[in-house]
Amino acid sequence: MADRIRLGMVGGGNDAFIGGVHRIASRIDDHFELVAGALSSTPEKSRASGEALGLPRVYDDFKSMAIREARLKNGIEAVSIVTPNHVHYAAAREFLKRGIHVICDKPLTSTLADAKKLVKATETSDALFVLTHNYTGYPMVRQAREMVAAGEIGAIRVVQAEYPQDWLTVQQDIKQAEWRTDPARSGAGGSTGDIGTHAYNLACFITGLEARELAADLEAFVPGRQVDDNAHVMLRFEGGAKGMLWSSQVAPGNENALRIRIYGEKGGLEWAQEEPNYLWHTTFGEPKRLITRAGAGAGSAAARVSRVPPGHPEGYLEGFANIYTEAALAIKAHQAGQPRGPDIVYPTISDGLKGVQFVDACVRSSQRNAAWVKV
Amino acid sequence: MADRIRLGMVGGGNDAFIGGVHRIASRIDDHFELVAGALSSTPEKSRASGEALGLPRVYDDFKSMAIREARLKNGIEAVSIVTPNHVHYAAAREFLKRGIHVICDKPLTSTLADAKKLVKATETSDALFVLTHNYTGYPMVRQAREMVAAGEIGAIRVVQAEYPQDWLTVQQDIKQAEWRTDPARSGAGGSTGDIGTHAYNLACFITGLEARELAADLEAFVPGRQVDDNAHVMLRFEGGAKGMLWSSQVAPGNENALRIRIYGEKGGLEWAQEEPNYLWHTTFGEPKRLITRAGAGAGSAAARVSRVPPGHPEGYLEGFANIYTEAALAIKAHQAGQPRGPDIVYPTISDGLKGVQFVDACVRSSQRNAAWVKV
Amino acid sequence: MADRIRLGMVGGGNDAFIGGVHRIASRIDDHFELVAGALSSTPEKSRASGEALGLPRVYDDFKSMAIREARLKNGIEAVSIVTPNHVHYAAAREFLKRGIHVICDKPLTSTLADAKKLVKATETSDALFVLTHNYTGYPMVRQAREMVAAGEIGAIRVVQAEYPQDWLTVQQDIKQAEWRTDPARSGAGGSTGDIGTHAYNLACFITGLEARELAADLEAFVPGRQVDDNAHVMLRFEGGAKGMLWSSQVAPGNENALRIRIYGEKGGLEWAQEEPNYLWHTTFGEPKRLITRAGAGAGSAAARVSRVPPGHPEGYLEGFANIYTEAALAIKAHQAGQPRGPDIVYPTISDGLKGVQFVDACVRSSQRNAAWVKV
Amino acid sequence: MADRIRLGMVGGGNDAFIGGVHRIASRIDDHFELVAGALSSTPEKSRASGEALGLPRVYDDFKSMAIREARLKNGIEAVSIVTPNHVHYAAAREFLKRGIHVICDKPLTSTLADAKKLVKATETSDALFVLTHNYTGYPMVRQAREMVAAGEIGAIRVVQAEYPQDWLTVQQDIKQAEWRTDPARSGAGGSTGDIGTHAYNLACFITGLEARELAADLEAFVPGRQVDDNAHVMLRFEGGAKGMLWSSQVAPGNENALRIRIYGEKGGLEWAQEEPNYLWHTTFGEPKRLITRAGAGAGSAAARVSRVPPGHPEGYLEGFANIYTEAALAIKAHQAGQPRGPDIVYPTISDGLKGVQFVDACVRSSQRNAAWVKV
Incomplete structure (x- = not known):
């Protein structure tokens, strides 16, 4: 997986909605690996959130993250900024001036003055700036x-x-x-x-x-x-x-x-x-x-920009992912020698047998002029 | 990322549709890391596909993969079987008997006889069997x-x-x-x-x-x-x-x-x-x-099993992912010193400025009794 | 209105649903005038229903209606049969054999034997038979x-x-x-x-x-x-x-x-x-x-078979008819010197004035660069 | 049909859309009988249109219609005004001042000045004024x-x-x-x-x-x-x-x-x-x-204001009316000894027989455990 882009995140701690969305979005096509974060303006929350995500490097604030990651040999190449609006400018500036690409949530900033300063910051940086007007x-x-x-x-x-x-x-x-x-x-x-x-x-x-x-x-x-x-x-x-x-x-x-x-x-x-x-x-x-x-x-x-055939709403992938995640939860419980939780639901070998029996019964019935057959 | 489940894949080579779906689905919630594959019944295609995916370990056939991975210290813990139906049973059997969890596409098998044998195989294995009736x-x-x-x-x-x-x-x-x-x-x-x-x-x-x-x-x-x-x-x-x-x-x-x-x-x-x-x-x-x-x-x-708020169709995540992927393509081109392809599209700082100008204009207009103002 | 077809009805008394539907349907394009009826198998109900509808000629049963109407100079030319299914055959037969056209509700009859007899009856009659498979x-x-x-x-x-x-x-x-x-x-x-x-x-x-x-x-x-x-x-x-x-x-x-x-x-x-x-x-x-x-x-x-332009669901006519019917109720109350009931609702001159004021305000505002104007 | 309100119409000649809508709407609930009209501002068109509708009394212009009808013993009790907007006021005034109820299409008038005059006209008249804001x-x-x-x-x-x-x-x-x-x-x-x-x-x-x-x-x-x-x-x-x-x-x-x-x-x-x-x-x-x-x-x-049960879109009545109208066309052709036009389509006795055969076959099949039976 050598060619994944190393990604950091500012904001997106445990109780934030949009941070999780950004993380999933970054994984779907396998282009990014999240490796660092300053996930909250409260250092304790940042650390707890980073631990929950299994991040290699967690910071107390975005500025120290920008400074340190810029110096690391395998520091982040890009950063996602998913804080409330008023933080966007200050955070983006720190990364842009160190050549780290910025992926930033919308709206750009909370004030027009900040927006104009951010425009300047991008003009003097070699790094890219991507705004997630996701629609x-x-x-x-x-x-x-x-x-x-x-x-x-x-x-x-x-x-x-x-x-x-x-x-x-x-x-x-x-x-x-x-x-x-x-x-x-x-x-x-x-x-x-x-x-x-x-x-x-x-x-x-x-x-x-x-x-x-x-x-x-x-x-x-x-x-x-x-x-x-x-x-x-x-x-x-x-x-x-x-x-x-x-x-x-x-x-x-x-x-x-x-x-x-x-x-x-x-x-x-x-x-x-x-x-x-x-x-x-x-x-x-x-x-x-x-x-x-x-x-x-x-x-x-x-x-x-389409991944699945027509007629499969794009949520098809998430439905599919749910089966994988149920499987992961079951596998992890199994590895830990623990019983599987009662709410973990996935199709089993028995369901598979039923499906093949269904096909078999259909074929048998049809061969007998659609007579009733036992399933 | 130490706790990702190490995953292998049987089938799912370059021109297969459902293999790609399984791979995306396995990444969405970050529970799996794909590390090995026997991606085609044709060894050359398997190798070419594995290389395209950047897989650490690629095999010519599922049997040698099952044998080898079962012996490795960090061998795969689970395998996805995404071949045509008639291969499901033979492939699943090899992994089940070595204690490797199986995630298998539907229908279970191509014949009822195979299905019954596969049921037996799961009964004598400690490994889990998950069928992707994804709906x-x-x-x-x-x-x-x-x-x-x-x-x-x-x-x-x-x-x-x-x-x-x-x-x-x-x-x-x-x-x-x-x-x-x-x-x-x-x-x-x-x-x-x-x-x-x-x-x-x-x-x-x-x-x-x-x-x-x-x-x-x-x-x-x-x-x-x-x-x-x-x-x-x-x-x-x-x-x-x-x-x-x-x-x-x-x-x-x-x-x-x-x-x-x-x-x-x-x-x-x-x-x-x-x-x-x-x-x-x-x-x-x-x-x-x-x-x-x-x-x-x-x-x-x-x-x-929901990831996003109501009113966001689940494809919301894929739309979001498209922005991330556009960003990745742009970043990789930038890192390679190459021009960005003309079809790479993402919202820019300029779009962000326009958004803030829009809000600013709305507020100014509203403060003046909805007078017309320049944007 | 000399060319309206004189219509009779069998069944369709006060508490029947489909009789009312047939009557409305017969009026929409102004081809029929309902002038006679045997509206119920209970003579008293037939008479009461006929009176409620203002029918010139009401009969106790369909047979006497068929006999009499066939002899009248201006007797009915067609009859609608809207009874329960088991009556269809017997009723239709009486009119068919007297040359009176039959418009009959579906299903044709309650038994296959009756259906076949009815087919025969139509074959020996000069009259037309129309079945209201209305869809x-x-x-x-x-x-x-x-x-x-x-x-x-x-x-x-x-x-x-x-x-x-x-x-x-x-x-x-x-x-x-x-x-x-x-x-x-x-x-x-x-x-x-x-x-x-x-x-x-x-x-x-x-x-x-x-x-x-x-x-x-x-x-x-x-x-x-x-x-x-x-x-x-x-x-x-x-x-x-x-x-x-x-x-x-x-x-x-x-x-x-x-x-x-x-x-x-x-x-x-x-x-x-x-x-x-x-x-x-x-x-x-x-x-x-x-x-x-x-x-x-x-x-x-x-x-x-379309009456109104595209984009007006066909119920448009009924909505329109509701305004006419409200008008009729108001006019009749007015003619009787009675107060209009509180549930009679129709657009008034005042609504009309408001509409013109709306247009006038729109034009005035638009002429002043969309300034706010009083309505 | 003694209690139908006698209705006149101003406008609504042969090539007008909304006149036909008003006429149908007036018939649906059987409260009105159209007996007079000044159907066009061009006298010849008015007469031709009135003849096509079979109207007893046709006028060259709305004013002479208002004057004459007001004097007749069985003159119109109400009038529908379905002209272009600029005629509404002048026409409505003539009928209102003679105590004839007015049903007028929207918008009320073409100018605000006319609208205000029409408001006055209604205030000095005993007659009702109904505006067909049909929605x-x-x-x-x-x-x-x-x-x-x-x-x-x-x-x-x-x-x-x-x-x-x-x-x-x-x-x-x-x-x-x-x-x-x-x-x-x-x-x-x-x-x-x-x-x-x-x-x-x-x-x-x-x-x-x-x-x-x-x-x-x-x-x-x-x-x-x-x-x-x-x-x-x-x-x-x-x-x-x-x-x-x-x-x-x-x-x-x-x-x-x-x-x-x-x-x-x-x-x-x-x-x-x-x-x-x-x-x-x-x-x-x-x-x-x-x-x-x-x-x-x-x-x-x-x-x-509902006529049919839920689940029947209101157009249900028009669909039903189409069957009646097909019947009427067939009956009239029959009465004239002419062949039925090839585009006249209605369900026949044969369709009815097929329906009963369908039910019969369903019952027979079901009685034999859903065996295949001839229809």
Whole structure:
């Protein structure tokens, strides 16, 4: 496994959600090996989290990690920054100036001033900077972008983007909610920064356009909330296209209902994150067509980032992984001489026998004109 | 990473689909490290494939691999068998008798005789045997099973299972099709063995029932095909429930449309593999409820195998992984002093700046009564 | 309105569901005027029902109605028979032999013997006989039939038809349930006769094929029920196509989930009664296309029986009719000098003013660069 | 039929779409009889159209119709006005001042000045005025309104309304398009007046709220178009709720995709016109529930305006009507001694026999343990 890129992580301690996502994402295609971390701003938590992950090198803070790893012969080549927004700039700077590539969660920073300083930091560094606007990674988003670029829907006229959620409908005291609704850590935007930026990025990514001006009506509906939890935005893009963007965290019945619809002079495209394997395409005057990931109608941009055949939702891999993980848990219990926990579930030899018996019975029955046979 | 289980693989060479799936699945939760393989029945292909994967130890055949790995101090602890069906038994036997855990693709074997021998082999081995009926790994399948067991739909009456595909609508000459339609390698069942067993396994897994008898009408619609490409089966389960099972590989418009519907005295459950994050639940006399993975209404069995919050389809991780992989490709090109390929796409610092500018513009506009502001 | 066909009705008294449906259906295109009825086997109920409908001529029984109407100068030209199944034959015979056209509910009769006698009766009569297998009236069903006939999906291989309901999941004591589960009135088939015949008819109608043989597994799941409430049927059609048919009245979560899927050598078609305005069409190797009623891709057979533009579900007319009916109720109350009931709801002049103010405000705001304006 | 309300019609000549809709709607529940009309502003067209409809009394213009009908003993009691917008006021005034009830298409008028005058006209008349904002007639819209009023989703926070179409994506020369894009006849609003008013009306109808102020960005994307074909509107309602409204006639892939989503402190409601029989209801913290027309969870407001059982989309009646109309066409051809046209299709006695044979075969097969039997 000599060619895995050595990766470090800032943030992503035990109770963080997005850190775990980054770690899994880094493993799926086997390009990275996580070897170091400053996983929390609290040194004790950083150490405990690093131990839980079996990390070779754990640091109390990102700065000492950057200094030391830059000096090590086999120090990290890249770092993932998965902290709350207000830490992004300071952390990224330390790694960039030491030539360590940065993979950073969005939004870029909590303030525009920090964002501009970070831009400068990347300009003076040889290292790469990657922002995880992860929705641009979906195959059908790539497909849509490729189709727009190829002129398949003509010049863009209308862009409707939305990202409603419901988890902040009431006051929440969990950690995820707490820093996201604190302007000191999240920035001046609430839903706009947390999810509106995703919708906006997606609109720009697919259309290749940028907004020229906007008019926004932000609201904090939950009493006492300091940042917007609902945003209504009208957009005017370069070239004359117009759009609406809605982000909300107070829309009951919506989990992560990111959705984008793009209409041009010749046709339209519609994509929804919760059904990511499908892209609706209409050429004006023809029936709607449902393009599926890796299926008929999908092109090279989608194929390049697809791992499984059409009709297997991408979660297929996670379902498969669950079987492997159940197996690992059983194997480890077995190796430790312990009984297997009652909640470990995987298909057994007996299930396999049943399957073969099923096929055998089908064949026997069919050979006898579909007579009833014992299974 | 000391506690990763050392894994070997039989089959899964360069042009195989399911081998790659097993490898990704084994990495997602970081429990395994692939260290050895006999990746093809053709030694040259095995070696070339092993080299492409960077495997430390590559073998010409599974038997020599089993013998050698069993003797090594740090030999493999488990093996994945991902060959065509007719090899499963012979391969599994070699590892089982040496105490190496087996993770084996379905269907168990190509013949009932082999299946029974394999059952014996597991009975005389201390090693575990795991069959990858992967659809049982979906959180909402676990949820359905838990609900049936808890009596939420009452005693089961009707089970409708189906798994239509369309890829064999015409004669196909690709490798995937070739061995699957050859009874010598696939077994006497065509669609029944390849996908019917999945549907049957799922029916049994969720309901906890087994079929007592069945009547099957198999057909090979494509001229010259030697195994069924369409199967109509009526089922009678223990306890009086009845069912239908349809598997087909000649149903245009269906990719992997595995679907199961279960009806009991008190209610019904419906799940479709292509929309795996959703489970429809009806209590007779009440509106249908849409239970979402990790969302309201989902219980502990689903939560235990969920990685991301509700509303993120499980493919969210793959989308995220695509960003990581783009980053890896860019980093490797950078390290090699080569230009980044034009098809490598990831969000950049400039996208990040745009996002922060978007938030800043939203806040400025909103503060001025939603006036138009420059972005 | 001189050219309306004078219509009579047998059955369809006050508490019957299907009689009302027939009456509405007869009015929609203004071809019929209901002028006579024998609306119940109980004379008092017949008279009360006829009075409620304002019928000019009401009879105690269908035979006296047939005799008298045949002699009248302006007697009925056609009759709708909407009784329980066991009455169909006797009633139809009386009208047919007097040259009165018969529109009869399905299934044709309760016994095969009656069915054959009725066939004879039509052969010796000059009158027309129309059976209301109403699902063949849907535009997209006509579309599917036209496409199959045109060879758009090639020779048929597989036909999957199903009609699950849930209303008989438990014992029901309502009138609708009572005669349908009484073999003396319904016939030997329960779900098979009531809804299975619809699914079967639809399969034959669209494909143009007839079944050669079948194997059926019927079940009465609800204790004490005398006819099947669930039927699993395998079908073999002339020419080699094969099918499955499932009818059920004990599948919780299904209202009238009639669905048909047809696969041929070149493509597939899928239609569901609960989303009747859509027909999915796949040509093997191309993306699925969604053909909409009266929209792009819909042909002349569908257009011929469509009344409203695409994108207006056919229920659009009923929604519209509700406004008219609210208006009628208000007008009648007004004419009677009575107050309008509180549940009568229709858009008023004030709503109209608001609409125009909305447009006016939109235009004013837009003229001022989308400034906020009072509505 | 003595109690049918005598109805007249202004507009709705041969080539008009909405006139036919009004006529069907008026017949469905048998409350009206159309007896007079001034069906076109061109007298010849009015007469030809009236003759085609078999109307007893046809007029050259609406004024002479109003004068004469008001004097007749059995003159019209109500009139439907289905002309282009700019005629609404002048026509309505003539009937209102003579005590004839008015049912008028939307939008109310083409100018705000006319709207205010029409308000006055209704205030000085004893006659009723009904505006056909027909979407308020859908049972599930009534259901939503009833639920909001009952506080089931709490105080309203966010209202998202949209009505995209695609038929004006390119310049259209058909009559429907021509007057709708002419400000002299349509009014200053294009998509805003034609469909935006529907979306706005629906938002107000369901929530019971009115907008206090709005900001609108209108656009005419098609070169040379004089009225907006796309409108982006932000809304502020009384009480603090906020909303967005999008109307568009240039969004390819949208037929009549009117959709409304309403979110309150406790829950959310979502309804789409193209799937009108369903209302999604979420109580925050619980799974989404799918309330179906006349099904479990539907209340009295929906039941009051429902005609058929749940699971039958409302188009069920039109499908049924198609069978009746085919019957009528066949009967009329028969009466005229003419052959039946080849495109007249209805189920025949032979189809009925097949249905009974199907049931008979099912029962026979099932009695013989599901053996194959001839159909």
